[in-house]
Amino acid sequence: MKHPFSSYRKLFPILERTAQLSSCSQSALSLPVRGAIDDYLEVWLQRGADWGYWMEQVELARAEFARMINAKPDDVAVLGSVSDAASSIASALTFEGDRREIVTTTLDFPSLCHVWLAQQPRGAKVRFVQAEAGSTRTTAQIAEAVDARTALVSVSQACYYDGQIIDIATTGRAAREQGAVQFVDAYQSAGSIAIDVRAQEVDMLATGAQKYLLGIPGIAFLYVRPELAQRLTPKVTGWFGRVNPFSFDPEHLDFADGAARFNTGTPPMMCASVARASMSLLNEIGIPSIEAYLAELSAVALEEAARLGLSVASPATPAAKGANTAIRIPNAAEVEARMLQSGYVVSARNDVIRVAPHFYNTADEVVGALRELTRLTQ
Ligand SMILES: Cc1ncc(COP(=O)(O)O)c(C=O)c1O
Missing domain, CATH: 3.90.1150.10 (Aspartate Aminotransferase, domain 1)
Incomplete structure (x- = not known):
C-alpha cells in the first residue's frame, strides 16, 4: 500500500x-514541535519575559485550531484541559424545571461524565445511553434518548476505548429539535477526522493537543457557536475572560464577547507554541x-x-x-x-x-x- x-x-x-x-x-x-519548545526556552533565556511573544503564540494556536474546524479565532477559547472546558460550559448552563437532563453515553471519557455528574447538586440528571463496544448503533441510541427534558447532549466524536464514531451532525440535530444544546468532545477525533463546525452545526466542541493534534497536554481549545456564547455566562472565570484582561480592575466583572468569555487564567503559552507548530503541520497536509x-x-x-x-x-x-x-x-x-x-x-x-x-x-x-x-x- x-x-x-x-x-x-x-x-x-x-x-x-x-x-x-x-x-x-x-x-x-516532530521536529517542528521540538523547535517550538526550543524557541520558547530561547526567548525566555534571552529576553527574560516577553508577553508579546507569549500572547502571539496563543493567538497563532487559536487561529490554527479555528482553521482546522472552519471556525473564526474569536469563537475559540484556550483552556488547560477538556475537563476544564466541560466544567466551564456546565457552569454556564442551568438545570431547572422540566429541562434538567444531560444525555451522554457509558463509552464517553469518564472525566466528562464526572463533570456532568458533578452538576447533580445544581439540579442536573445524567442519562447514560448504554453504549456497546464495536457498535454502530450508538448515534441512533443517543438521538432516541433526547427529548423535551434534555438540556445538554454530550458526545465523544470518536471513542477513546474502541474508536467508534458518533455522527455529531445527527446527534446535534436531535438536540436542536428538542431545544437542547450539544457538547462535542473531540479529543479522539481532532487532527484525524475532518471537522467543520459550520457545516455540522456544532454548538460547542473541545479538544486537547496531546493526541491526534501531535502536541502535549496542558492546553485545550473550546469552540462555542457565537450566538450561543453570547447567551452563556460561565461561573468559572479569570482575568483572561474579561473584555480587556489588562485593565486590572478588581471591582468590576465583565465578560468578553464570544468564546473569549470562557478563558480563565494565564493561558498555557509553551503548550500553545507546541500546538501552533503541530496544528500548522496538520493543516498544511x-x-x-x-x-x-x-x-x-x-x-x-x-x-x-x-x-x-x-x-x-x-x-x-x-x-x-x-x-x-x-x-x-x-x-x-x-x-x-x-x-x-x-x-x-x-x-x-x-x-x-x-x-x-x-x-x-x-x-x-x-x-x-x-x-x-x-x-x-x-
Ligand atoms: C475522548 C477524551 N476526552 C477527554 C479526555 C481527557 O481530557 P483532559 O485530560 O484534557 O481533561 C481524554 C483523555 O484521554 C479523552 O480520550
Whole structure:
C-alpha cells in the first residue's frame, strides 16, 4: 500500500527505530514541535519575559485550531484541559424545571461524565445511553434518548476505548429539535477526522493537543457557536475572560464577547507554541486527506486482525471507526510494556490494546504491531 505522506516521516525521528502507534494517547514528537519548545526556552533565556511573544503564540494556536474546524479565532477559547472546558460550559448552563437532563453515553471519557455528574447538586440528571463496544448503533441510541427534558447532549466524536464514531451532525440535530444544546468532545477525533463546525452545526466542541493534534497536554481549545456564547455566562472565570484582561480592575466583572468569555487564567503559552507548530503541520497536509489515509490503515488493521484471529473491540467497518483499532487482551498493561521492548508504542486501556496510527505511520507498521501482539499473547 502506498504511503502518501512518506516524505514527512523524517520529521518524526522516533520512527527510525520505533513504530509509534499511540496517537489515541500521545503522538510522536516532530521536529517542528521540538523547535517550538526550543524557541520558547530561547526567548525566555534571552529576553527574560516577553508577553508579546507569549500572547502571539496563543493567538497563532487559536487561529490554527479555528482553521482546522472552519471556525473564526474569536469563537475559540484556550483552556488547560477538556475537563476544564466541560466544567466551564456546565457552569454556564442551568438545570431547572422540566429541562434538567444531560444525555451522554457509558463509552464517553469518564472525566466528562464526572463533570456532568458533578452538576447533580445544581439540579442536573445524567442519562447514560448504554453504549456497546464495536457498535454502530450508538448515534441512533443517543438521538432516541433526547427529548423535551434534555438540556445538554454530550458526545465523544470518536471513542477513546474502541474508536467508534458518533455522527455529531445527527446527534446535534436531535438536540436542536428538542431545544437542547450539544457538547462535542473531540479529543479522539481532532487532527484525524475532518471537522467543520459550520457545516455540522456544532454548538460547542473541545479538544486537547496531546493526541491526534501531535502536541502535549496542558492546553485545550473550546469552540462555542457565537450566538450561543453570547447567551452563556460561565461561573468559572479569570482575568483572561474579561473584555480587556489588562485593565486590572478588581471591582468590576465583565465578560468578553464570544468564546473569549470562557478563558480563565494565564493561558498555557509553551503548550500553545507546541500546538501552533503541530496544528500548522496538520493543516498544511489537510485533515481530509489524513482521514482518508487513516481509513485505509483501519481497513488493513481490521483485515489483519481477522486473519490473526484477534478479538477486535472496535467496529468492524473502517467508516464506523477512527484510527484506533482496539484489540482485547486480558493483561493489556503488561503487554503494552512488552510491545515497547519489541519496538512498538501502543496504548493499553483496561482490557484492550489500542493500535492508533497517524498519517506518518505505514501499513507495515500496523501489520507488524498486530503480528507482534499475536506472538506475545499466544
Ligand atoms: C475522548 C477524551 N476526552 C477527554 C479526555 C481527557 O481530557 P483532559 O485530560 O484534557 O481533561 C481524554 C483523555 O484521554 C479523552 O480520550
